[in-house]
Amino acid sequence: MKFATELIHGKSPIDPEFGSLSHPIYHSSTFAQRSMDEFGRYDYARSGNPTREAVEEAVAGLEGGTTGLAFASGMAAIGSTFMIFSPGDHLVVCEDVYGGTFRLLSTVMKNWGLEATFVDATDPAAIAAAVTPRTKALYLETPSNPLLKVIDLKAATSLAKEKGLLTIVDNTFMTPYLQRPLELGCDIVLHSGTKFLNGHSDVICGFAVAKDPELGKRLKYVQNAFGAVLGPQDCWLVLRGLRTLKVRMEESQAGAIRIVEWLKTQEKVAKIYYPGLPEHPGYEAHRAQSSGPGAVLSFELDSYETTAKLVAGVKLAAFAVSLGGVESILSYPAKMSHAAMPPAEREARGIKDTLVRLSVGLEDPEDLIADLAAALGA
Structure with missing residues (x-):
């Protein structure tokens, strides 16, 4: 089957x-x-x-x-x-x-x-x-x-x-x-x-x-x-x-791809981590072993102040721990998923205080983009 x-x-x-x-x-x-x-x-x-x-x-x-x-x-x-x-x-x-x-x-x-x-x-x-x-x-x-x-x-x-x-x-x-x-x-x-x-x-x-x-x-x-x-x-x-895994993954992945395209045009976004980007160092390896880039992406902002502004300003993406739900979730690894890792260890791994992780849900990606843009003042 x-x-x-x-x-x-x-x-x-x-x-x-x-x-x-x-x-x-x-x-x-x-x-x-x-x-x-x-x-x-x-x-x-x-x-x-x-x-x-x-x-x-x-x-x-x-x-x-x-x-x-x-x-x-x-x-x-x-x-x-x-x-x-x-x-x-x-x-x-x-x-x-x-x-x-x-x-x-x-x-x-x-x-x-x-x-x-x-x-x-x-x-x-x-x-x-x-x-x-x-x-x-x-x-x-x-x-x-x-x-x-x-x-x-x-x-x-x-x-x-x-x-x-x-x-x-x-x-x-x-x-x-x-x-x-x-x-x-x-x-x-x-x-x-x-x-x-x-x-x-x-x-x-x-x-x-x-x-x-x-x-x-x-x-x-x-x-x-x-x-x-x-x-x-x-x-x-x-x-x-x-039972809905396939359709959820397809829709969330499509939304993530669209949001990454938009993030690439934003001056306040310093770096994007997403295996669907051709410039990602693991792009070819990922394509060889997976059938898609997935629905999770991370990105760095140009400053801690911009990061705090984004977190405070988003309305549609919940600011929360976890990922993979039907609703989009914005996380702050330094104080959430990787809070147990000492700051020096996080910094050595490249997990900066300006890094956020976004799990894209099933909302319309254009609405999510508008929400992110408003939070960033874009």
Whole structure:
């Protein structure tokens, strides 16, 4: 089936008992068993729930994986994935990783004994130089958050396989509609499902999808042991949101492209970060591994004063944390997504105090442009 058909009919079958087109919500914490010797498919909802299983299978199918797991948040998915490693292990991580991931690796996981080295992963030589005998995996975002850096996934996975490493990729920005890392040789794909997969700013959730069944079993073991699972009501909401993923991504991406064109004409805009621009250093790599530039862009203003004026002046784009909703969201990385990163670390990565990130929603892009123009006094 084509992607759009898969979204509607792939892993969410019609209810065989009553014919419901919407998957039932199983609000049950436990399941009665037939006997001491004959247990059913489900026993306790932390270990498995029919509604959760439906959304897990749906996301795994879209990514082309064998095992999908739904978690209570994107960070729960990331943290649980890190738990497949052991104290003393080492990861090579892209340097401008999401601030929450940076915080987890530099504090909680470091205290536990998992080490991480942050590198410019757009340079395969930098990745190779950071690998040690204790390295177990590469952890990548492409495009990265918030500078939209593009990592050549085929080059990264080739290096990883040569050295016997796993490759883990956060695919939140692209979604499986625009990019499927498992098909490019990666081993685990992660999502903050809160964002585009759900798409309506009403659920906190995360997903991990494994390509190899045995790796999937390892992740499933951690999910059950930690118990940071997604509740059935939220699972149902994500199933609902997934059905419109293609049309939402297409419309939001078209809006982002139009807004970038306008931003290029604005004197107060100092720099634009968007993989759809031919001048973007990762433009060709992104085109080779993705089917579109996505709906998220970042840009720098000419001064802190202009940045503050923009943030205070926008009316249509909500000034908020997060992204990927039907409504446009303007974020300020220095105090939002990357507030956990020390100022010196942010500056070293190019995350300036004049940088804003815009997730384009489903509003008419001309209205969004007019809103931005009014806020900038353009």
